Amino acid sequence: MKKLMYFLVFFLPGVAMAAGGNVPLDKAPIDLTDKASLQRGAKLFMNYCLGCHSQKYQRYSRTFEDLGIPEDLGEKYLQFTGEKVTDYITNTMPETGAANWFGNPPPDLTLVARVRGPDWIYTYLRTFYVDESRPFGVNNKVFPDVGMPHVLQPLQGTPRETNEEMLVDGEMVERYVGIKSDGDGALSPGEYDQAVGDLVNFLEYSGEPSRLESEQIGKWVLVFIAVLFVFVFLLKKEYWREVH
Template sequence: MKQFLKTTLLVAATLWSVASFAADPTVPLDEAKVDLHNKASLQRGAQLFMNYCLGCHSMEYQRYNRTFEDLGIPEEIGMENLQFTGEKVGDLITNAMPAESAGNWFGTAAPDLTLVSRVRGADWIYTYLRSFYVDESRPFGVNNAVFPNVGMPHVLEELQGIPRKTYEEQMVDGEMTERYVGIKTDGSGMLSPSEYDQAMLDLTNFLVYTGEPMLLEQRRMGWYVFGFLFVFTLFAWFLKREFFKDVK
């Protein structure tokens, strides 16, 4: 009985921690219209991840050769343009940042992102990547509307430009007040706002793929399973009628 209670409490604590980690933010999430059939989007997302995210975040449950094969990237091109750590094509996607150093620099080691889409969800990732804004009180000068007091810098600032919270004045009860209307950039980025949104959708698409690389294959196999069950049910029904046709 004691062992059962201990196991129950452990499971409950685990579920509570997972639910807390994946809890809905107070900021409304934008819909991420991911498309795992879009190989061009997945390739662009992989390029963004390798160039901007891999310096801190690893992907220790995903291999280079598996990624290249699934995304339709020739192995030679992938190793030349998407592999910067000197690993072999069959190695897991890791980074060179020691966890201890990351803890000293950022307060905690950067999490592995292989399964982040399964924990957070595509909408959360997509909104988070587009919700950084200038906050001089933070160590890196930026904050995030979806993840308040985030510990990471805005590594995609050169693409987006400098994002700031914007307000507009409006009359409320006879008094002029400022109303928050969103985050806008100063236009200094390499991409326009629409291009940046598409780039973040591509990156989100790639992270959804790494969270479950077999998802499309599972869906394809699922239709065959449904077809088999449908045909089997028909045969079973006709067989039952034949067996029991003389039973009254």
């Protein structure tokens, strides 16, 4: 047991840092009560992510209902593979072909926010940059040697690493200061950050669709326990009154 505890304390954090590229994560603007944001995120996912990634544990009908999307509009604008509204959200990419094209089949994203965390996804989608040595011409600060293309590049524009000269110990040196777009995308930097936030918000919802309902029920359960405690305490005093 002691060996296991040492392993968990000292080894796993190192693995987590390696998997994350050792990059500070930005805070994702998560708000599951913002249905407009969730709707925009669903639109981005269906148009830019679903070609490769699926959500095979989530149904179209549940998504439309929770996000306040009329079923007819959802079928018209968010379903592209001829599936029924009651079907799970899947794609038609062959798994064998995907493994050949990307090295591994693109993972299902139903639970990615619960596995990686929304901050990781938010930072990941905002830290692609041009790297001609990579198969798709891009790399990623959070996930070095990433095996997927930058599918949101038409929105962001061409992202490049930016260096600036600064004085360090009396000498002028170039230091990395971030990633900036060339400005050839459909969105401004602020608009792109908002779009990524909407997409991450949708993925956070997909990981636990009943979260808001569960939290609401949890509040009432705590109220019930608090009221019950009062009666149990009074009953205890009644039982022990003569003893004391």
